[in-house]
Amino acid sequence: MRQSTLFAQTYREAPAEADAISHRLLLRAGFVRSLAAGIYAFLPLGQRVLRKAENIVREEMDRTGAQELLMPAMQPAELWEQSGRLGAYGPELIRLKDRHERDFVLGPTHEEVVTALFRDEVGSYRKLPVTLYQIQTKFRDERRPRFGLLRGREFVMKDAYSFDEDWEGLDRSYRAMYEAYRRIFDRCGLTYRAVEADAGSIGGEGGTHEFMALADIGEDTIVSCASCDYAANLEKAEAAAPIAHDLAADIPEPQRFATPNIRTIDELVSALGLPASRFAKTMIYVADDQPVAVVVRGDREVNELKVKNALGAETIGIADADTVLRVTGAPSGFAGPVGLSVPVLVDLEAAVEDGWIVGANQADYHVRNVVPGRDYRPACVGDYRIAAEGDGCPRCGAGGLRFSRGIEVGHVFKLGTKYSESLNATFADRDGNEKTAIMGCYGIGVSRLLSAIAEQHHDGDGLAWPMSVAPFRAHIVPVSANDAVQMALAERLYGEIRAAGIDALIDDRDERPGVKFKDADLIGIPIRIVVGKQAAEGLVEFKHRSRTDQETVNAGDVCDKVKEAIREAEQACRT
Amino acid sequence: MRQSTLFAQTYREAPAEADAISHRLLLRAGFVRSLAAGIYAFLPLGQRVLRKAENIVREEMDRTGAQELLMPAMQPAELWEQSGRLGAYGPELIRLKDRHERDFVLGPTHEEVVTALFRDEVGSYRKLPVTLYQIQTKFRDERRPRFGLLRGREFVMKDAYSFDEDWEGLDRSYRAMYEAYRRIFDRCGLTYRAVEADAGSIGGEGGTHEFMALADIGEDTIVSCASCDYAANLEKAEAAAPIAHDLAADIPEPQRFATPNIRTIDELVSALGLPASRFAKTMIYVADDQPVAVVVRGDREVNELKVKNALGAETIGIADADTVLRVTGAPSGFAGPVGLSVPVLVDLEAAVEDGWIVGANQADYHVRNVVPGRDYRPACVGDYRIAAEGDGCPRCGAGGLRFSRGIEVGHVFKLGTKYSESLNATFADRDGNEKTAIMGCYGIGVSRLLSAIAEQHHDGDGLAWPMSVAPFRAHIVPVSANDAVQMALAERLYGEIRAAGIDALIDDRDERPGVKFKDADLIGIPIRIVVGKQAAEGLVEFKHRSRTDQETVNAGDVCDKVKEAIREAEQACRT
Incomplete structure (x- = not known):
């Protein structure tokens, strides 16, 4: 093509609102233009990269035997009612009414539609397993669109859905997608990690991995081991059990002492001249309307997701001041595990039978020499904290965990029966019994790939595309x-x-x-x-x-x- | 691919609501499924045909030098306000608000967006001419979706837009698209006619052609000549001037006669025993709030579009009973051209200086021997009627015009400056003067192509795809x-x-x-x-x-x- 006629203008400077290097370069070099916050046009250069990325995705999907289809963006809201997501999804879901006042949503994903198609199309195990995919425009009304194509409101996604007879089948389908994703991101020239992740709001049971392109701009923290290939996102990262050590043989009885107006660990550290790790922090949460206490070491943070999963709760949130007063008998800042009538979850580190300093459940008082098991009975002991940089690796034990930032470019997810149950997607197995299909879902942010690649492939002078996706x-x-x-x-x-x-x-x-x-x-x-x-x-x-x-x-x-x-x-x- | 795993079920019978042979076959053979009225999923077989059709379109667009881009479906409503289409488009335009209550529309076409992009990207004649295209999902909330993919609410379209320095440039861009369209439809195996068409609601000036795939199910009537290559859609088709013939030398004075309760041409024909062609029918219209009278032969129908264009009016509609009474002094059914104070437009055939039978502008009376020019003065004489099958060809004069039905699969359109003016898309010409770009727009209904091809390529047993687009x-x-x-x-x-x-x-x-x-x-x-x-x-x-x-x-x-x-x-x- 002749540059004299190329529909693209280059700029020496990017608009002030461009908030990521990839975004600035894609704008300056004439690949994309913004029409509204989070809504972009791909100019010819950008469209060429997009199509090459799409073709790589398509080739690797086809190679797994997945079948391409195309589902509509406009989805009847009834389907979302059936799955239970209509209410749950929140304001990111774009809703509209047609001229006859019927409710529709603009699909941010297609679990409902694909499950309804499967239900009507497949009646027998003989048609299983099947994986369906599409490369299609998605809509998500982000509260705060940013970083150009990284967090947009209209974007191109490859979404795939697998249907299997049983969980072993799902494992195979999942693995095939996982391997295809590795090939796709390799071919796109990305440096990435496949990290263990949590199910998130999409729901479901079983495993899930996120594919994270490493980049400082990334909105997610990736925890990885320097010695083995363990990698997880921060919220999912396991915290290793503490190394066993000799305990003080005789720990004296608990002893209350005055800490007037000293509520936080930092304040305790200053006042008492002891390291934060000598304290045990007691946090009151409300999980599915029930208050619980969670105890972690003073230098650690509670991982709400781990607590929520441990309790099997649907929702979790930190308790308000009234609830804390009701549960502990004291204002916030003086909670402790001793004598509580609510379940007490104790993190592995804080469960060590040592003498801890904890809140006294009384205003302006703390207690020292509190030994878990001796002075209070934990409801459960487990991994309830956020992993910290330098922690031991939960897999290999060795090596300090490292933190890095990543852009989520792909996600593979074992859905199980969440959608097939609610939308009644069953099939007859080889004995003629009706069974519910076991599903997986698999996404790649195709337009987001452009930004991720640009984040990794540029220098001070501009972009430097990998051969496979260069315009x-x-x-x-x-x-x-x-x-x-x-x-x-x-x-x-x-x-x-x-x-x-x-x-x-x-x-x-x-x-x-x-x-x-x-x-x-x-x-x-x-x-x-x-x-x-x-x-x-x-x-x-x-x-x-x-x-x-x-x-x-x-x-x-x-x-x-x-x-x-x-x-x-x-x-x-x-x- | 193995049919045992193909995600598609065939049916012996189509659902009762399937209202076209193409729709029935595409459903029965497992190419598409309906999610809601006018909203479809393309199953793998359908998706394969869609992609092959897309690739043909893309190849031929690229061959003309047109540049592919991708514009968003979500368009800021401000752009539509600037072009003036926001109010004019009506309920077919899907409107929505984002979470911040900003107004958006889901694009049924992209004139506004592409013109805004051009305005920001191109400043000089040196970048002209340029033609941009995309293959993208469009939304149009049809009042009555039907015939499967032929009239859907979400569909895939190729839309292209040309920008030229002057009208001669537009002629060249238009011609290049016209020829590309011929190659596309040829390659898709379609039998079609390129017909002259009217501008319609999209606005603009200059020429326009519709590409019509011939099919009985077609919603449009195509008028074509058996002897030459004249073809037009019905509303645009010119009606040839009547063949000159000798007139009666002396036509007596007009003579009023009683026609109690006889209002329609059919009733007059029965009552008087004369052919409908002896009568002249006078219709009262309201064009841009002004009443006008239109006179056509009794066996003809008024072509409102021709009247509207002749008057340069924005709107036209048949007058209500009150207006007819006010304009003619008589109830509906007795209007005539004599003595009216509103402009009288007379169709060429009805302007022949013969003695006509017309309404008397008085209840229950008509008049005979009314000679145009002698007994009343036409404001204009012209082609104001709908062409009829068997009419002489307006081009070659010979041959009776034939009618057939067609599906509009493509449309090429000289827009002129409608959008470039309202959205201020200007450039500096070679003398440094600011000029407004001259635009054309060019559409192909890509998903609609599937139905059009299926209408033409099937037999009693099922579909019979042309090689080029077969799944x-x-x-x-x-x-x-x-x-x-x-x-x-x-x-x-x-x-x-x-x-x-x-x-x-x-x-x-x-x-x-x-x-x-x-x-x-x-x-x-x-x-x-x-x-x-x-x-x-x-x-x-x-x-x-x-x-x-x-x-x-x-x-x-x-x-x-x-x-x-x-x-x-x-x-x-x-x-």
């Missing part, structure tokens, strides 16, 4: 549009490269060389062929966008060099 | 899944055909032969290879879906025969 693979830049020799050679190379089936952009604009090179760096096409003064001798400069060196080559060798660079790039991302 | 090109049908020799040969052929890069479906189901053949006919894959009893001798049956004959061929020749059939089909649609 064009070769960029031919004649230095002077007024030099007939240069232009003739550039056009010849452009013709040869395209004749070899390789997409190329030629900068045929009458612009200063500085402008051309700056734009080329900004747009980030992987192979650049500069046709300059040496054109008369049949020589051009050959350069990789992501390398600093460049090479003078014979024009006659250019096409082969381009092919070789493409081959190398393909091999690199398959290893 | 698979070859269908391998082993007669008995329990016959090891048959299955082995079928699998071998399946492997060979796929290895040749040809998509194939193998019916590996354990079903009776009758069921398999019925399903094969219903689904309509163009090439069928039946592996039956002669498999032991290495022989199979080779059949084209759309032909009745079949041929016994050596298994070793099958792959070549398939390739040959594909080549033939490609050549046929390129001629």
Whole structure:
């Protein structure tokens, strides 16, 4: 394609509201434009990257035997009532009425629709397993759209859904998707981790992994082990049990002492001159309307999700001041585990039979020498805290856990029967018995991929696309549009490269060389062929966008060099 | 792909509400499913056809140099306010509010968005001409969705928009799209006519053509000449001027006569025993709040659109009884052109200086011997009637015009400056002057294509897809899944055909032969290879879906025969 006619303008500066490097570069280089908060148009350069990413996704989905379909964005609200999500989803769900006042939603995902299709289409185990997928536009009215394509309100997603006879089948379907996802993200040139994750609001039982592209802008914290391949997102990350150590043989009786107006661990640390790890912090929560107490070490934080899962609760939240007063008999800041009538959940670390300093359940008092088991009886002991950087690895025991930031680009999820039960998606098994299909769901944020790739593949001068998703693979830049020799050679190379089936952009604009090179760096096409003064001798400069060196080559060798660079790039991302 | 796992069920009967043969067959054969009125899911078979049609459209768009982009479905309502369409579009436009109560519409088309993008991206004539297109999901809340994909509420459309410096440029862009459309519909195997059409509600000036796939179910009437290539839709079709003939030399004075309670042409014909063509019918309309009278021959109908265009009016409608009384002094049924104070538009046929029978503008009276020009003065004489079957051709004069029914599958339209003016899309011309871009817009109903093709390509047994858009090109049908020799040969052929890069479906189901053949006919894959009893001798049956004959061929020749059939089909649609 000819750059003179390319529908895209480059900018030296990004708009002030662009809040991520990927977003700034995609705007500046003319890949996307914002129409409203979180709503984007893909200009030709961006659309080319999007289509290449889509094709990688499609190829890998097809390779697993998944079948592509296309479901509508407008979904009858009745389906969402049946699944129970209509009320639960909140204001992110875009709702509308048609001209006959019938209720619809714009699909943020398609569990309901695909399950209804399955119910009507598949009656027998002989049609199982089946995995269906689509690449389609989704709508989610984010409260705070940001980071460009990373958190938008209208976006392109690949969503897949598997249906199996039993849980073993689901394990196989899940594994096939997991492996396909690895190939997809490898081919897209992403550095990522597949992390264990929590079910979240989508519901369901069983395993789930998030695929996280590593990037500082990432909204999620990834916990990983330096020694083994353990990786999880922060809320899911297991905290290792404390290392056994010798306890004080005789711990004296608990002893109450005055702590006037000293409520927080920080205040206790200052006042008493002891490390935070000597204190046990007692937090009052309300889980499904029932108050519970949770005890963690003073230097730790409660992981509400772990508590919620341990209790099998639907909802959890920190108790208000009134509830704390009612449960502990004291204002907030003086709660302790001794003598409470509500269940007390104690984190593994805080359950060590040592003498802890805890709240006295009385205003302005704490107690020292409180031994779990001796002085109060935990309802459960378990992992209830947020993992901390440097913790021991819960898998291999060795190594300190590291924290990093990630962008969620994919998610595989064992749904189980959440939707197949509520929407009555059953089939006859080989004995003729009616069984409920076991489902999995699998998402990839296709438009989000562009931002994730841009976060990882850029430098100070602009974007530097991996070969597999680059808008064009070769960029031919004649230095002077007024030099007939240069232009003739550039056009010849452009013709040869395209004749070899390789997409190329030629900068045929009458612009200063500085402008051309700056734009080329900004747009980030992987192979650049500069046709300059040496054109008369049949020589051009050959350069990789992501390398600093460049090479003078014979024009006659250019096409082969381009092919070789493409081959190398393909091999690199398959290893 | 293996039919045993294909996510699609076939039905012997279509649901009662299926109201077109294409709709019934697409449902029965498992290509689409309805989620709500006018809202469909494309199952894998349908999705495959949709993607092949999309690819044909994309290839031909790219060939013209048009650039693909992707615009959002959610469009800020402000843009529609600026263009003036927000109020004008009516209840077909789906409107919604986001969580911050901002107004959006779901795009039925993208003139506003693309014009805003152009305005921000292109500043100079040097970037012109440019044509942008997308293949995208559109929303239109049809009052009465019907005929399956033909009139849906969510559908896939290719929409393109050209921007030119001047009208001559637009003519070239328009012509390039027109020719691309011909190639697209040819490649899709459609029989169609490109007809002259009216601008309709989208607005604008200049030419417009509709591409009509011929089909009885079509909602539009196409008028075409048997002798030349004149074709137009009914509302646009010109009515030829009447052939000159000798008039009665002396027509007596007008003479009023009693016609008690005789109001309609039919009643007059019965009462007076004269043909309808002897009467002139006077209709009172209200155009932009002003009453006008329109006179046509008694056997003709007024074409409101022609009247509206002749008056340059925004709106037109038949006058109510009160207005008729006020304008004519008589109740409806007795209006005539003589003595009216409102403008009288007279159709060419009714302007012939003959003695006409007309209403007397007095209850229960008509007048005979009324000569236009002598007895009343027309404000304008012109073509104000609906063309009739058998009319002379307005182009070549010869031949009677024929009527047929068509499905609108494409539309090319000279928009002019309607949107570029209201949205301020200007550029600097080569003299540095600010000019308004001249636009064209070009649509293809991509999902609708499936129905149009199915309407034209089926028989009593099912669908019969053209090779170019068939879900698979070859269908391998082993007669008995329990016959090891048959299955082995079928699998071998399946492997060979796929290895040749040809998509194939193998019916590996354990079903009776009758069921398999019925399903094969219903689904309509163009090439069928039946592996039956002669498999032991290495022989199979080779059949084209759309032909009745079949041929016994050596298994070793099958792959070549398939390739040959594909080549033939490609050549046929390129001629």
